Amino acid sequence: QQQVKQSPQSLIVQKGGISIINCAYENTAFDYFPWYQQFPGKGPALLIAIRPDVSEKKEGRFTISFNKSAKQFSLHIMDSQPGDSATYFCAVKNRDDKIIFGKGTRLHILP
Amino acid sequence: KAGVTQTPRYLIKTRGQQVTLSCSPISGHRSVSWYQQTPGQGLQFLFEYFSETQRNKGNFPGRFSGRQFSNSRSEMNVSTLELGDSALYLCASSSYRASSYEQYFGPGTRLTVT
Numbered sequence: 707q708q709q710v711k712q713s714p715q716s717l718i719v720q721k722g723g724i725s726i727i728n729c730a731y732e733n734t735a736f737d738y739f740p741w742y743q744q745f746p747g748k749g750p751a752l753l754i755a756i757r758p759d760v761s762e763k764k765e766g767r768f769t770i771s772f773n774k775s776a777k778q779f780s781l782h783i784m785d786s787q788p789g790d791s792a793t794y795f796c797a798v799k800n801r802d803d804k805i806i807f808g809k810g811t812r813l814h815i816l817p
Numbered sequence: 818k819a820g821v822t823q824t825p826r827y828l829i830k831t832r833g834q835q836v837t838l839s840c841s842p843i844s845g846h847r848s849v850s851w852y853q854q855t856p857g858q859g860l861q862f863l864f865e866y867f868s869e870t871q872r873n874k875g876n877f878p879g880r881f882s883g884r885q886f887s888n889s890r891s892e893m894n895v896s897t898l899e900l901g902d903s904a905l906y907l908c909a910s911s912s913y914r915a916s917s918y919e920q921y922f923g924p925g926t927r928l929t930v931t
Contacts, residue, residue, distance in 0.1 A: 749922030
């Protein structure tokens with residue numbers, strides 16, 4: 707049973723454009739919704755995260771939009787740059803600190 | 818501040834052998850989690866240790882085990898290796914600081930089972 711569904715699997719965006727990655731979850735017990743960025747040969751890095759009592763969180767060019775009723779959240783990367791090319795994972799965390807990851811989105815920003 | 822370190826970085830084993838991987842967390846972090854990353858299954862949670870106690874466990878067979886020492890360093894062990902155990906094994910250390918959650922992953926150990 708896939709508790710976190712992430713889409714799209716891959717995404718190509720022009721430099722300066724907006725990259726949007728979506729995730730949907732099933733269990734309402736999750737209390738923390740992080741996004742991770744992973745470059746080839748490296749471990750994932752926590753990029754930005756949101757708690758369910760907030761509908762949006764912005765950090766620089768990265769924004770999480772959260773829709774609790776629809777059980778969906780998304781990552782928006784504004785003014786996308788070639789250096790943003792990486793694999794992005796959404797995840798959900800429950801109160802026991804168990805983290806479940808989405809399958810990942812491979813993002814490529816065209817120069 | 819030193820990051821999460823994992824040793825070894827690369828490992829080649831044959832079927833039936835066992836392997837032990839090591840993870841040293843960020844100083845002050847008491848929680849260490851282990852993940853398996855494969856192209857087919859993605860990132861899957863193995864287990865989490867906090868203050869030397871296993872707090873969470875994923876859906877992996879008993880061949881996968883771990884432990885945490887008093888200095889928060891952690892090891893994971895895989896016995897009777899199978900070809901399907903070939904993967905990148907990642908550990909992450911985490912902590913709640915001033916009500917915010919911080920987590921850092923190590924670079925991983927690339928295990929190849931032949």
